[in-house]
Amino acid sequence: MKATISKFAIAAALISLGSGPAYADDLSSGVAADMPELMELYRDLHANPELSFQEVGTSKKLAARARALGFDVTEGVGKTGVVAVMRNGEGPTVLIRADMDALPVVEQTGLPFASKVVGVPASGVETGVMHACGHDTHMAAWVGTAQQLAERKDQWQGTLVMILQPAEELGEGALAMLDDGLFTRFPKPDFVIGFHDAAQFPAGMIGYSSGYALANVDSVDISVPGIGGHGAYPHTAKDPIVIASAIVMRLQTLVSRESSPLDPAVVTVGSFHAGAKHNIISDEARLQLTVRSYSDASRKLLLDGITRIAIAEAMAAGMPEDKLPTVTVQEPYTPSTYNTPAFTERMAAEFRERFGDDRVMKVPSVMGGEDFGQFYRADPDHIQSLIFWVGGVPHDQIDKAKAGEISLPSLHSPFWAPDAEKVIATGAEALAGAALSLMPRAGG
Numbered sequence: 001m002k003a004t005i006s007k008f009a010i011a012a013a014l015i016s017l018g019s020g021p022a023y024a025d026d027l028s029s030g031v032a033a034d035m036p037e038l039m040e041l042y043r044d045l046h047a048n049p050e051l052s053f054q055e056v057g058t059s060k061k062l063a064a065r066a067r068a069l070g071f072d073v074t075e076g077v078g079k080t081g082v083v084a085v086m087r088n089g090e091g092p093t094v095l096i097r098a099d100m101d102a103l104p105v106v107e108q109t110g111l112p113f114a115s116k117v118v119g120v121p122a123s124g125v126e127t128g129v130m131h132a133c134g135h136d137t138h139m140a141a142w143v144g145t146a147q148q149l150a151e152r153k154d155q156w157q158g159t160l161v162m163i164l165q166p167a168e169e170l171g172e173g174a175l176a177m178l179d180d181g182l183f184t185r186f187p188k189p190d191f192v193i194g195f196h197d198a199a200q201f202p203a204g205m206i207g208y209s210s211g212y213a214l215a216n217v218d219s220v221d222i223s224v225p226g227i228g229g230h231g232a233y234p235h236t237a238k239d240p241i242v243i244a245s246a247i248v249m250r251l252q253t254l255v256s257r258e259s260s261p262l263d264p265a266v267v268t269v270g271s272f273h274a275g276a277k278h279n280i281i282s283d284e285a286r287l288q289l290t291v292r293s294y295s296d297a298s299r300k301l302l303l304d305g306i307t308r309i310a311i312a313e314a315m316a317a318g319m320p321e322d323k324l325p326t327v328t329v330q331e332p333y334t335p336s337t338y339n340t341p342a343f344t345e346r347m348a349a350e351f352r353e354r355f356g357d358d359r360v361m362k363v364p365s366v367m368g369g370e371d372f373g374q375f376y377r378a379d380p381d382h383i384q385s386l387i388f389w390v391g392g393v394p395h396d397q398i399d400k401a402k403a404g405e406i407s408l409p410s411l412h413s414p415f416w417a418p419d420a421e422k423v424i425a426t427g428a429e430a431l432a433g434a435a436l437s438l439m440p441r442a443g444g
């Protein structure tokens with residue numbers, strides 16, 4: 001912690017003297033010197049967001065930057081993904097990932113560089129587009145990391161693979177890059193690392209979880225057929241609203257009665273549609289579920305249980321065998337993200353040394369989703385993996401929220417405006433520092 005304070009003091013002194021480059025061997029001051037330019041890039045990325053698998057301008061812009069730094073750059077990997085490789089002698093291969101896509105959200109932050117972009121997502125309905133998940137901070141930090149590591153080639157040896165991933169919000173971009181040869185056409189990593197901004201921690205704080213960090217995310221559609229008829233003569237019909245209601249209630253027992261209390265799981269029915277008029281018994285009800293779990297076994301238990309319950313409730317209502325519910329699990333699903341424990345602890349120790357104990361904390365895992373876990377899943381016997389959080393909430397807002405004066409916006413909110421400077425500086429320094437410690441110079 002003492003070392004950290006003095007490091008920051010030096011960095012602050014350097015900035016005020018405007019003499020960053022003379023101390024370029026110090027990572028904190030190196031990143032600090034790059035920050036004005038990285039903030040300019042961030043504001044540009046924020047004002048020009050692109051939806052999932054449409055990150056054409058973004059990927060082109062950042063690929064050019066990586067090329068200028070001396071990386072061997074390939075574009076169009078997994079549709080709009082970018083792979084930038086820097087070979088620097090014998091040593092391990094480290095993959096650093098940032099995601100590029102924005103969301104169909106109409107920005108309401110009021111920032112001077114707020115997005116006015118409109119776009120058409122997969123739904124086909126035109127909408128405003130916003131970096132409401134902070135992927136713009138990830139990309140600016142990615143560039144900051146690349147700059148530091150390119151500048152410090154004499155301080156590490158190994159192979160650095162820096163990737164820009166499309167379509168994280170669809171949960172499809174990581175898989176698209178892997179399917180397009182990420183680990184066969186390019187060096188396969190020993191370590192994969194990335195970060196996500198966090199809307200619940202103070203800006204500049206690092207949070208990490210060991211083991212499962214984020215959940216398996218399954219989207220499930222259930223079609224529940226009925227036998228339609230007149231609302232006044234229910235005995236001549238089979239009411240799918242009653243059957244589907246029974247299904248919704250019975251689904252609650254999957255988590256409460258079938259899952260282990262020690263194995264986190266969620267079954268949420270987010271949509272229930274049926275019927276058109278007061279006095280008509282409909283001939284179909286439709287349910288849409290989000291299903292969350294950590295382990296493969298838990299996922300299977302939930303998905304099998306959903307099908308069993310849907311069919312059994314229809315049978316209990318006397319539906320004929322050729323008119324039982326159909327359950328569709330969307331593919332591809334987003335698999336859970338696993339932070340390999342030994343590697344996670346090693347990196348956490350590195351972060352503590354760099355930033356001080358008070359800026360690094362172990363945090364609970366969440367049931368949210370991230371497709372970062374795909375990289376580890378591609379070869380779990382070999383790859384070590386970590387995604388960590390970097391807090392983005394401006395400090396004055398934390399104080400106001402504590403005083404009950406405001407409630408904090410979450411990620412994906414049209415009001416999410418992180419303290420980008422702290423997120424980017426912390427993210428870049430953490431990622432570059434991690435890479436330097438994972439690829440030490442022989443004899444250095």
Ligand code: ZN
Nearest residue numbers: 133135168196
């Ligand atoms: Zn995100």
